[in-house]
Amino acid sequence: MAEWVPIAEVAQHEGEEVTVKGWLYHRTDKGKLKFLMIRDGTGLIQGVMFKKNVPEAAWEAADHLTQESSIIVTGRVRADQRAPGGYELDVSDLEVVHRAELDYPIQPKEHGVGFLLQHRHLWIRSPRQAAILRIRATVKRAICDWLDSHGFVNVDTPILTPAAVEGTTTLFEVDYFGEPAYLTQSGQLYNEATIFALGKVYCFGPTFRAEKSKTRRHLTEFWMVEPEMAYATLEDVMEVTEQMVSHVVRVVLERHRHDLEARLKRNVSRLERVEPPFPRISYDEAVALLHRKGFEDFPWGEDFGAPHETAISEEFEKPVFVYHYPTQCKAFYMEEVPGRPEVCRSVDLLAPEGYGEIVGGGQRAFSLELLERRLEEHNLPREAYEWYLDLRRYGSVPHAGFGLGLERTIAWICGLDHVRETIAFPRMLERMYP
RNA sequence: UCCUCGGUAGCUCAACUGGCAGAGCGCCCGGCUGUUAACCGGGUGGUUGCAGGUUCGAGUCCUGCCCGGGGAGCCA
Numbered sequence: 001m002a003e004w005v006p007i008a009e010v011a012q013h014e015g016e017e018v019t020v021k022g023w024l025y026h027r028t029d030k031g032k033l034k035f036l037m038i039r040d041g042t043g044l045i046q047g048v049m050f051k052k053n054v055p056e057a058a059w060e061a062a063d064h065l066t067q068e069s070s071i072i073v074t075g076r077v078r079a080d081q082r083a084p085g086g087y088e089l090d091v092s093d094l095e096v097v098h099r100a101e102l103d104y105p106i107q108p109k110e111h112g113v114g115f116l117l118q119h120r121h122l123w124i125r126s127p128r129q130a131a132i133l134r135i136r137a138t139v140k141r142a143i144c145d146w147l148d149s150h151g152f153v154n155v156d157t158p159i160l161t162p163a164a165v166e167g168t169t170t171l172f173e174v175d176y177f178g179e180p181a182y183l184t185q186s187g188q189l190y191n192e193a194t195i196f197a198l199g200k201v202y203c204f205g206p207t208f209r210a211e212k213s214k215t216r217r218h219l220t221e222f223w224m225v226e227p228e229m230a231y232a233t234l235e236d237v238m239e240v241t242e243q244m245v246s247h248v249v250r251v252v253l254e255r256h257r258h259d260l261e262a263r264l265k266r267n268v269s270r271l272e273r274v275e276p277p278f279p280r281i282s283y284d285e286a287v288a289l290l291h292r293k294g295f296e297d298f299p300w301g302e303d304f305g306a307p308h309e310t311a312i313s314e315e316f317e318k319p320v321f322v323y324h325y326p327t328q329c330k331a332f333y334m335e336e337v338p339g340r341p342e343v344c345r346s347v348d349l350l351a352p353e354g355y356g357e358i359v360g361g362g363q364r365a366f367s368l369e370l371l372e373r374r375l376e377e378h379n380l381p382r383e384a385y386e387w388y389l390d391l392r393r394y395g396s397v398p399h400a401g402f403g404l405g406l407e408r409t410i411a412w413i414c415g416l417d418h419v420r421e422t423i424a425f426p427r428m429l430e431r432m433y434p
Numbered sequence: 435u436c437c438u439c440g441g442u443a444g445c446u447c448a449a450c451u452g453g454c455a456g457a458g459c460g461c462c463c464g465g466c467u468g469u470u471a472a473c474c475g476g477g478u479g480g481u482u483g484c485a486g487g488u489u490c491g492a493g494u495c496c497u498g499c500c501c502g503g504g505g506a507g508c509c510a
Binding site for chain 1 (some may be wrong): 435441444448459460461465466467469470471472473501503504505506507508510
């Protein structure tokens with residue numbers, strides 16, 4: 001038998017007889033000629049099958065072959081401009097591993113979103129969805145590579161937690177041997193402990209929010225990478241963020257340019273501009289900008305909604321940092337701006353093209369006194385935070401960190417209109433199946 | 435939780451002012467040596483989301499419920 005090669009590498013075997021193992025994506029019959037679109041997870045290639053070139057049994061097997069049947073196809077690799085992708089397989093033999101039942105629900109045509117999500121376990125086979133999942137893997141890898149090579153130690157923070165990290169908002173409660181426990185919504189507080197042992201750290205895992213959000217930017221289970229650094233400031237956070245994000249975009253462009261352009265119809269020139277430094281504007285400046293752009297009645301002190309974020313990011317070609325938010329709309333652990341306690345040392349990174357906030361971070365409160373006061377103001381149970389307060393008792397340092405939402409970042413890079421396509425099996429309000 | 439749109443064949447949708455429930459795709463049969471979601475001919479396919487009401491007659495109007503899409507708030 002000829003050498004088994006992944007479809008992605010078929011072009012390197014021009015003129016040779018090769019075997020591909022995959023699934024039938026689409027078939028077109030033209031009398032004594034058949035076109036078989038074959039996918040194998042690495043790519044898509046057209047097999048051209050002439051009746052006179054294949055054994056009788058292979059021809060008959062192909063005759064009524066159903067979509068998504070698993071097949072092993074052998075043929076000579078040939079360059080042909082008429083073939084999608086430029087190369088095709090001049091088929092000499094075909095073996096049917098399993099003939100799929102004939103009611104495969106997903107056709108190579110348009111479907112409604114609800115239907116596709118109900119069949120997500122099959123939808124991911126479609127080339128576009130598979131491309132997104134491959135890019136997701138690259139994004140994760142690129143993030144870890146960058147952090148690992150810049151002195152960050154990967155620490156796994158717990159998923160089961162005893163209390164709310166950022167207050168008692170919407171957490172998923174689970175039964176922990178008769179006591180309530182909660183699925184984590186951030187590993188940050190634990191990272192603030194581990195930096196005292198390791199210097200620079202990051203956690204990277206799933207987080208859970210039980211909020212009843214029904215928008216293109218929300219999942220109830222999503223992945224977040226959270227770097228945290230000892231002896232670091234808000235300015236350090238912005239520098240690390242822009243370096244890391246730029247690296248990720250660069251790597252994705254390097255490895256997935258074709259998928260981005262051909263499969264996802266992404267305008268990559270927008271991504272090519274993503275290089276440090278990113279513009280930085282203060283919350284005050286952002287509010288002034290909004291006032292100039294038609295949001296005259298936006299009150300100072302409120303957090304931005306989606307339309308505001310879009311309006312701000314429209315003014316810039318790159319992702320933009322907005323820093324020094326009002327203290328009242330950020331979490332209890334934010335450091336104050338010296339001399340201006342009404343704003344805090346926080347920063348959000350807004351992605352271009354209306355993708356909104358992909359990073360939130362800041363410099364953490366340094367002093368025990370400030371933290372104690374904040375816990376009280378936020379009505380948080382002090383007992384649950386005693387260990388956290390210890391961090392300010394034994395060698396407190398200025399420190400800072402941020403969280404980057406993986407799905408939102410991927411949606412932006414891929415140019416998707418909803419984060420649900422960036423994860424294999426999205427968990428959303430109103431949807432837990434499959 | 436609120437606002438908004440929707441639910442008709444396996445899929446995407448149509449059906450005027452209440453009057454015989456349809457098309458394209460899929461699938462099945464036949465034809466075709468260059469298809470790109472092929473094309474041509476024939477065939478298959480329905481508890482109109484559920485329950486009740488109005489009416490001679492309801493996919494269509496009314497009430498309630500269920501399910502889903504989009505958005506807001508909140509967030510990454």
